[in-house]
Amino acid sequence: MKHTYQIGVLCACMLIVGLIAPVSAYSLLYFNPSVVESNPGEQPAIDLIMEGCNSGISGYALYLTLDNPTVASFGEITFPSWVSMNKVEHINSTTILISGADLGTQVEPGLSIANLAHISIHALTAGYATLSVEPVIIDDDRSGRYDPVSKTASIVISGAGPNPMIPASK
Amino acid sequence: MERVSVSWIFRACLLFMLIAAVWEGAQAEQGSETYVPGEVIVKYADIGSGTAVASVASSLNAEIGAETIYTDEVMGVKGMQVVKVPDTMSVPDAVQFYKSNEHVVYAEPNYVTHLPAPLGNSENVVQTLESEAPGMTIPNDPDFNLQWGMYNTQNGSSARADISAPEAWNISTGSSEVIVAVIDSGVDYNHEDLAENCISGYDFVNNDDDPMDDNGHGTHCAGTISAVTNNSKGIAGVSWNSKILPVKVFDAAGQSNTVLEILGILYAKEQGADIISCSWGSYIYSEALKEAIESTPALFVCAAGNEGYDTDEIPFYPADYNSANIISVGASDRYDMLTWFSNYGLTSVDLLAPGEDIYSTLPGTYGMMDGTSMAAPFVAGTAALIKSEKPGNDAVQIKNLILNSVDQKFWLNTTCVTGGRLNAYRPLSQVLPLHAEFKAEPSSGTIPLTVQFTDMSSGEPESWHWTFGDGFESTLQNPTHLYMKPGKYTITLTVYKEGLSSIAEKENYIHVKPPYQPVKAFPNGKGGFYPVPTDPDDDGLFDDINGNGWLEYEDPKLLFDQMLYAIKEEPIGQFDFDKSGFIGFGDVVKLYQMV
Numbered sequence: 098m099k100h101t102y103q104i105g106v107l108c109a110c111m112l113i114v115g116l117i118a119p120v121s122a123y124s125l126l127y128f129n130p131s132v133v134e135s136n137p138g139e140q141p142a143i144d145l146i147m148e149g150c151n152s153g154i155s156g157y158a159l160y161l162t163l164d165n166p167t168v169a170s171f172g173e174i175t176f177p178s179w180v181s182m183n184k185v186e187h188i189n190s191t192t193i194l195i196s197g198a199d200l201g202t203q204v205e206p207g208l209s210i211a212n213l214a215h216i217s218i219h220a221l222t223a224g225y226a227t228l229s230v231e232p233v234i235i236d237d238d239r240s241g242r243y244d245p246v247s248k249t250a251s252i253v254i255s256g257a258g259p260n261p262m263i264p265a266s267k
Numbered sequence: 268m269e270r271v272s273v274s275w276i277f278r279a280c281l282l283f284m285l286i287a288a289v290w291e292g293a294q295a296e297q298g299s300e301t302y303v304p305g306e307v308i309v310k311y312a313d314i315g316s317g318t319a320v321a322s323v324a325s326s327l328n329a330e331i332g333a334e335t336i337y338t339d340e341v342m343g344v345k346g347m348q349v350v351k352v353p354d355t356m357s358v359p360d361a362v363q364f365y366k367s368n369e370h371v372v373y374a375e376p377n378y379v380t381h382l383p384a385p386l387g388n389s390e391n392v393v394q395t396l397e398s399e400a401p402g403m404t405i406p407n408d409p410d411f412n413l414q415w416g417m418y419n420t421q422n423g424s425s426a427r428a429d430i431s432a433p434e435a436w437n438i439s440t441g442s443s444e445v446i447v448a449v450i451d452s453g454v455d456y457n458h459e460d461l462a463e464n465c466i467s468g469y470d471f472v473n474n475d476d477d478p479m480d481d482n483g484h485g486t487h488c489a490g491t492i493s494a495v496t497n498n499s500k501g502i503a504g505v506s507w508n509s510k511i512l513p514v515k516v517f518d519a520a521g522q523s524n525t526v527l528e529i530l531g532i533l534y535a536k537e538q539g540a541d542i543i544s545c546s547w548g549s550y551i552y553s554e555a556l557k558e559a560i561e562s563t564p565a566l567f568v569c570a571a572g573n574e575g576y577d578t579d580e581i582p583f584y585p586a587d588y589n590s591a592n593i594i595s596v597g598a599s600d601r602y603d604m605l606t607w608f609s610n611y612g613l614t615s616v617d618l619l620a621p622g623e624d625i626y627s628t629l630p631g632t633y634g635m636m637d638g639t640s641m642a643a644p645f646v647a648g649t650a651a652l653i654k655s656e657k658p659g660n661d662a663v664q665i666k667n668l669i670l671n672s673v674d675q676k677f678w679l680n681t682t683c684v685t686g687g688r689l690n691a692y693r694p695l696s697q698v699l700p701l702h703a704e705f706k707a708e709p710s711s712g713t714i715p716l717t718v719q720f721t722d723m724s725s726g727e728p729e730s731w732h733w734t735f736g737d738g739f740e741s742t743l744q745n746p747t748h749l750y751m752k753p754g755k756y757t758i759t760l761t762v763y764k765e766g767l768s769s770i771a772e773k774e775n776y777i778h779v780k781p782p783y784q785p786v787k788a789f790p791n792g793k794g795g796f797y798p799v800p801t802d803p804d805d806d807g808l809f810d811d812i813n814g815n816g817w818l819e820y821e822d823p824k825l826l827f828d829q830m831l832y833a834i835k836e837e838p839i840g841q842f843d844f845d846k847s848g849f850i851g852f853g854d855v856v857k858l859y860q861m862v
Binding site for chain 2: 156
């Protein structure tokens with residue numbers, strides 16, 4: 098009897114979570130693909146995506162960091178067509194600031210996912226680097242501002258020897 | 268090098284377009300030089316008596332073997348005759364012959380006129396009508412939601428780009444005592460939405476009393492002027508109850524001539540038409556047509572023409588005769604812009620009225636048409652409403668009421684005399700016993716701004732309804748309102764008394780500025796700074812980011828480039844263009860849109 102009661106409570110909790118989750122305001126910055134494997138001399142590319150931009154995007158400013166400059170560095174940064182005004186600023190050897198604005202109001206409310214930038218990476222030497230994004234400001238089209246969660250990407254450059262291990266904590 | 272080439276190609280294109288425009292203009296000035304073979308209009312001077320004129324005329328006619336086909340009695344203008352010259356003499360030679368006589372004031376060919384060709388294929392755009400607001404009368408005609416010219420709910424701006432017909436109908440829906448002559452291709456007088464308002468007319472093309480429309484143009488114009496309204500059928504007319512006098516002078520192919528037009532005008536005059544709608548014209552000046560118009564007490568509402576010309580340079584007639592009883596009407600679109608096809612003229616076009624995607628009656632059906640031909644009927648209908656309320660007003664008084672109460676738009680300043688689009692409500696409100704008016708003090712200042720509104724209406728209203736432009740309303744007679752956000756606010760006051768209402772609206776009347784805080788110069792990216800940002804239009808927002816004195820593309824670009832600096836260093840109020848309460852990319856987008 099007690100077992101049945103516990104199952105009932107569990108089901109109710111799952112139902113509540115299921116009902117609440119779809120309407121929660123949640124936005125996320127991530128890279129696609131999240132793991133890039135390459136060889137020295139190559140230039141793999143990776144997209145920066147924002148999910149949950151349901152109120153549209155008027156513009157953004159973000160720091161991008163590649164934490165191991167001996168392994169990988171930033172190549173060309175290109176922007177999708179909706180980012181009609183954009184800028185890339187090199188802050189230091191590992192970090193750049195990218196900004197973009199949607200002057201043509203193309204990423205309007207109702208669009209839940211948007212590509213923010215296309216990032217080209219210079220694969221330098223064998224090793225491991227982490228690509229991270231830190232939002233400075235991301236403004237919506239409804240006089241509001243997003244506070245997204247960020248995910249990193251792992252850049253793995255293979256050498257002649259064994260492949261480097263990806264730290265489990267990442 | 269490539270840039271130079273592109274530049275030269277661009278210049279060559281411009282030159283070509285210029286030459287084409289001049290050539291087209293010259294063609295238009297010359298007209299198509301088509302006239303009715305063998306026919307000449309001759310106007311004799313007043314030489315004492317009709318017998319004397321007849322004597323001179325018969326003597327001149329006999330000299331070249333011509334014969335009078337319409338006497339001045341038929342033409343309705345003293346001394347004006349139409350003669351048929353023999354085939355052996357060309358019309359230009361005959362014109363010259365008559366002109367050379369000292370008793371002839373003028374002689375001219377009987378010019379051929381064409382109705383404007385249909386412009387494009389308009390699409391039906393169905394609007395969602397708001398529920399009836401205070402001070403509005405919304406008719407139950409099912410296709411009223413296609414008539415944006417009457418009530419436009421599609422443009423989101425605070426000022427509607429329409430003629431305020433629902434507000435006008437709250438004052439008047441027209442009188443059956445007022446007659447509007449539609450001199451055109453006839454009217455489908457059996458149409459379900461016109462029959463009740465049509466009176467017997469005449470067909471001068473076939474010379475009979477059946478002015479049935481075999482073209483469609485006249486029926487479309489008639490529907491806008493005075494379709495039977497609030498009958499749960501089709502469309503609404505501007506003047507619901509006015510009578511339409513169908514006068515057919517254009518044939519099925521849309522062709523007419525000066526003589527038919529003059530005969531149509533005389534007929535309309537004899538039938539007591541108060542307003543005459545003329546949605547046609549040509550680039551040929553006819554002294555005879557002008558004289559016929561000026562001999563008629565009715566108000567002539569004339570289309571300005573559809574060639575996109577500046578009619579100050581290339582006049583279009585009859586719209587551009589300097590007769591006191593003519594209103595020349597250009598066409599505006601649903602965004603209150605001059606349409607691409609409409610003629611314009613700072614001194615030659617009086618006002619604009621809706622003329623694109625106009626839904627109205629067609630023979631046996633309904634449909635959309637574009638053109639200044641469609642714009643003129645809105646003005647004719649409005650004139651009929653005014654005449655209904657003020658039967659004693661003459662053509663010039665009605666014209667002045669209409670021209671003095673347009674909705675002015677600064678971007679239309681160079682398109683017409685009034686710089687505005689027809690408003691049907693305002694001229695009517697001026698002839699009402701109830702007239703809304705108000706003032707506010709102060710009308711500008713920094714937030715928080717407390718404004719005292721004072722009712723100054725005449726006619727002793729019984730109730731009041733204020734809107735303050737920021738979403739708040741009041742029903743007090745003299746309310747006080749506190750503004751908490753910077754901006755320019757449009758105020759309306761509607762007053763009511765015994766079923767009557769009157770609205771006063773003052774656009775961007777209250778100007779609330781952010782509290783002043785010093786702004787800083789923006790970095791130029793080279794270690795220096797631009798000049799300090801300025802506020803060129805004194806609205807409290809410093810939109811000239813680079814401080815060069817005017818708003819341009821570089822301003823949103825600089826704000827974008829220096830966004831992090833602006834967030835950190837600049838006062839919010841002066842740079843919060845999108846009213847979000849903070850400086851961000853929304854302000855860049857808004858500033859870009861302002862540019």
